[in-house]
Amino acid sequence: MPVSKKEISPCPLDAALSIVDGRWKGTILWRLSQQPMRTSELRRSIPGITERMLIRHLQDLVRDGIIERIEELATPTRVRYQLTAYGLTLAPHLEALCAWGRIHLERTKPVNQK
């Protein structure tokens, strides 16, 4: 039986990583950890993402309790996404990784000196 991706390893690191597992989740969380954003703002700020994946990932993150969906009252539907209190407990670790990633990018950059 095909085991769903993260079930056979009770490794807590995998549990955490599964939250950000998805082509665009890292980027999305990166933005939202800076400030709450509306759906269209997110889409525009993430070049290349499709509407489908944006919504899908946002729903995943909502389901996991990391972000929350706020409907603003307006005639054209307006929705804002922002980190939850729980999401805020994860954010610092992602920021740390982010800082490491910056160094990693510099370290890697010279390679693509084509």
Next chain:
Amino acid sequence: MPVSKKEISPCPLDAALSIVDGRWKGTILWRLSQQPMRTSELRRSIPGITERMLIRHLQDLVRDGIIERIEELATPTRVRYQLTAYGLTLAPHLEALCAWGRIHLERTKPVNQK
């Protein structure tokens, strides 16, 4: 042209996440951050992983400079893998995530009370 997975987003968080992106990389790094291990030890300690993916992921991590491959002198080939100095700079962040993951698992556990 199909953009290779992590190129279009210069998001440093994604850069860091790409390192641990792979079905078993989290688990592998988790073990190796505890202690250096031989290939067969790793395989035995990670139930479910196939030889193919173990080797593949190990090679990825070596290429990324996170771990290093040490050939021990012995008649039956013996290889040991361990974190590099660079990998050691990443380890603390993974451990932090790991700690968060433990909490997350507890938080999630009640759901699977089948």
Next chain:
DNA sequence: CAGAATCCCCAATGATACTG
């Protein structure tokens, strides 16, 4: 024992059109 080489499937992602 460590690793390479094939074959192949399916879930994740993309593209696109549609709804309230």
Next chain:
DNA sequence: CAGTATCATTGGGGATTCTG
């Protein structure tokens, strides 16, 4: 604007076999 519904594609990764 936010979200849904389909269909097509792809590459990650599982199963298996082979080599030194």
